[in-house]
Amino acid sequence: MAEANGHEGLVCITCQQPAKLQCPRCLELNLERDLAAFCSQECFKGSWADHKKLHKPSAAEGWHYCTRRGAGRSLNLPEFKWTGELRPYRIGPMRPIPDNVPKTDYYAHPAGYPTSEMESRQQHAVKIRTEKDLAGIREACLIGRRVLDLAHAAVKPGVTTDEIDRVVHEATIAAGAYPSPYNYYNFPKSVCTSINEVICHGIPDRRPLQEGDIMNVDVSVYYKGYHGDLNETFVVGQADEASKQLVKVTYECLHKAIAICKPGTPYREIGEVITKHAKAHNMSVVRTYCGHGIGDLFHCAPNVPHYAKNKAKGTMKVGEVFTIEPMINLGSHRDKTWPDGWTSVTEDGQWSAQFEHTLVITPEGYDILTARLPDSPPLWWEAEAAAQQGGGGGGAAAAGGAS
Structure with missing residues (x-):
């Protein structure tokens, strides 16, 4: 210093x-x-x-190796020990935000610095949300859910993650909302798309999705002063059994953790539940990234670690709003960051999956604010079950919770 x-x-x-x-x-x-x-x-x-x-490097400097003109993958990759088969492709320009869409304070900041977030007491003290707050957060979360469902419907072999970014960006803007990742610490896109060995924070680019990929789409929106945050991992076409099992176990980890949420539950217990289920399937839990408080700020207290024996402080109280978003790996839990300063990958190149919900603690337990809707596109096991039964439609998870 x-x-x-x-x-x-x-x-x-x-x-x-x-x-x-x-x-x-x-x-x-x-x-x-x-x-x-x-x-x-x-x-x-x-x-x-x-x-x-x-x-982190700025959009003009840090991503220079994958923003050069031309189609396809950049041939000017930096010296880096890539951990798996995935490589960055070229990134398209940032999409415009119309003047009529309310902006975040980091929208125009040259470093994407979220001043209100960093200077807020909410970084150290968990805020109890008022009914007005909760109404606003619910609106943002519902928009986020509908946007993620549109992105899910667009996932198929041959589609680029930049096209997924377009779907998310346009749907968010159409709802009168701002895509929360846009210029957040200079993030250059409106959504995170994390493929195969990418754990989180993948940058949408011009790589076409391939048969058998798995991809997480992490949607966050800012609407009328409040953020909503959720993500899901999708199978592209037909994937192998190990990849499909990874996705399903990760989903189960999230919902087993949500099931223990109620007033008085220590935040540290979430990591115990997730780790127990992941280990039972010989999978590991990423430790670098955690769930977080959310509301009028994109990220704030509490921190919600997903691994066992963590030192998270505090117990859940009625009116607290936060995310749970476990990242589960087939191999090592350790991560490595690409030279773009954002893309986090597994250190051994094995694949990773993630699911996330935003929830509020209620007197009875919890309420999932980003819950799947009756018309949400089915996840892979729901689609297979529907096909076996000769039916269709999505599979909606329970929106409310119990102790």
Whole structure:
């Protein structure tokens, strides 16, 4: 941590006290001085998990190897030990946001910095949502659900993930909402699409989906001041049994964790339930990424780890809103990040799946705000069951919960 040279007028981005220090990496990257300012080592360390996201490369710099002109995959890949068979393809330009769509505070920020999120007390204290809050979050979550269902319906061999991004972007805008990932810490697209060995934060590009792929689509929307967040993993065409089982076990991990949610349940117990089920199927749980609080901010307290023996603090209380989003791997739980600064992959190249819901704690237990609808496209096991019975239609999960 460097002493803040010429720090007059700068305040700590964590506690708003006069700044005495500056982040050396921010200075090296020539980021804005006010983003690098801290009053002490303690404030710097306390905010490091979120602050380090500022060091991710910008869209103009970090993705240069996959944004060059032309069709197909870039031939100018950086030196990197790729862990599996997947490689980045070219990324198309960011899609425009109409003037009439309310924007987030990071929409126009050159570093995509979510100022209100980073400076909020909600990073340290879990907020009890009011009825007004819950009504707004429910609206955002319902839009997110309908957008994800449209994306799911578009998934098939030959379709590019950039086309999935177009579907998500246009459906979100049509609903009067803003795609929450758009420019969040300079993320260059409106949705995350994570294929095969990609754990999370995959960037939509021009790679066509292939028969047998699995792909997670992570949709987040911002509507009338509130965010909603959910994701599901889909099978592309016909996949092998190991991949299909991975997807189903991950779905089960999520719902077994949701089932224990109620007032008084310690947040750390979620990781115990998920790990027990994953281990029973010889699968591992990713530890780097966790569920999170959500509402008027995209990410806030509580942190919700998905692995066993975690040190999550606090117990669930009525009115708390958060996500559970386990990432389950066929091999090692460890991850590695591509040079784009976003795409997280398994260290051994084996495949990964994820499911996510946003939920609220109620006096009786919980309510899944992003629950599947009666007309949601079926997941692979639902589709197979319907085919065996000679029927059709989607499979809706229970929207409410019990203790």
